[in-house]
Amino acid sequence: MNVYVVDDDAELRESLASYLGGCGYAVQMFASGAAFLSVAEDLTPGCIVLDLRMPDLDGLALQRALCEMQSGHQIVLLSGYGEVQQAVRAIRAGAIDFLTKPCPPEQVLGAVEHARANLAQVRQREDAKILLKRLTEREQAILHASAGGKASKQVAHELSLSIRTIEAHRSRIIHKLGAQNFAGALLIAQGCDS
Amino acid sequence: MLWRWIYVSQSMIGAETADAVVARILKGSAVNNAALGVTGALVMGRGRFAQFLEGSEESILHLKGRISVDRRHAQATTIEFGGGYQARQFADWSLAYAGPSNFFAQILGRVQLGQSQQKPSVRDDILMVFSEFAATPQPGSEAPTPAKGAHRTPRASDEARELRN
């Protein structure tokens, strides 16, 4: 995963970048919120380690801008003081965490790892959505009605279709979703819901 | 006049079952609190709970009695308790946050469980967290509506997602 360190304090920026780089992340540095925002759309969704207090565009303003453009970036905020109000706002708006400087690098790493897990989850959900779009409305209805592993017989009854029709649809669903079996197809549908 | 009870406690729920247990607490609370006219919020961070409850004297006393003896947590430590409030802070009752953040873990972690007095800064931070939660709308309420043809069961999975995030 890519990590973007955005901080106007050069020393902190570089020490964080070198630490996270040493942990195996591909790190890029930005000296201001505006510098990051100008290229944000072209960057692979990753984790932004972001200073709250910066002269031009502060951390919360950058977070808002990124939210509006649905950039998909995850955000970890750093701040010099315990700014409770801003912290709650940032986390409510989807930030992974809000860390008070000076914070041990392991704390930043922990938050970055949560960001990575979140991104993976988002990606999985998006993949599932794309797969599900391949299904016809009828197939989607059958998949939905089968949630929780309901038997064909019951689904047939609920949808007023024959068991044979349900079975035929199920094998087409398995094929279209590239699943091993129908349980696998149900898992893909579930991943999209969660 | 409204009463309030705000406390912080130690969770006794094992990590493996936390999601399911908390979901059960939330489900029961949603029904009970609505019936009692109680609003507020629950915050969960790394093994601690913080809860804000507001309502009539009778219902707050009733819930305080029940929640205090619930074995799923321990050392429910009062941050604020009493009456005389003119207006509600919360429009409804909800899970405000459950997640792994250091931020909430630190704020809840500074409370000295079992002590009747907390440092003013510790108390203020807890109160500030709740007033900020009360002021900002639930992220769930502005969730995108599912596309036509997409099937999902709304409440249960939304709750589960909040827990995971």
Ligand SMILES: Cc1cc2nc3c(=O)[nH]c(=O)nc-3n(C[C@H](O)[C@H](O)[C@H](O)COP(=O)(O)O)c2cc1C
């Ligand atoms: C951290 C925590 C918060 C709780 N909050 C509430 C609450 O807001 N409302 C409620 O009715 N029960 C709450 N409970 C559960 C109560 O302790 C108790 O189990 C419940 O009120 C019993 O309800 P029942 O008789 O409907 O099962 C909470 C429990 C815990 C551990």
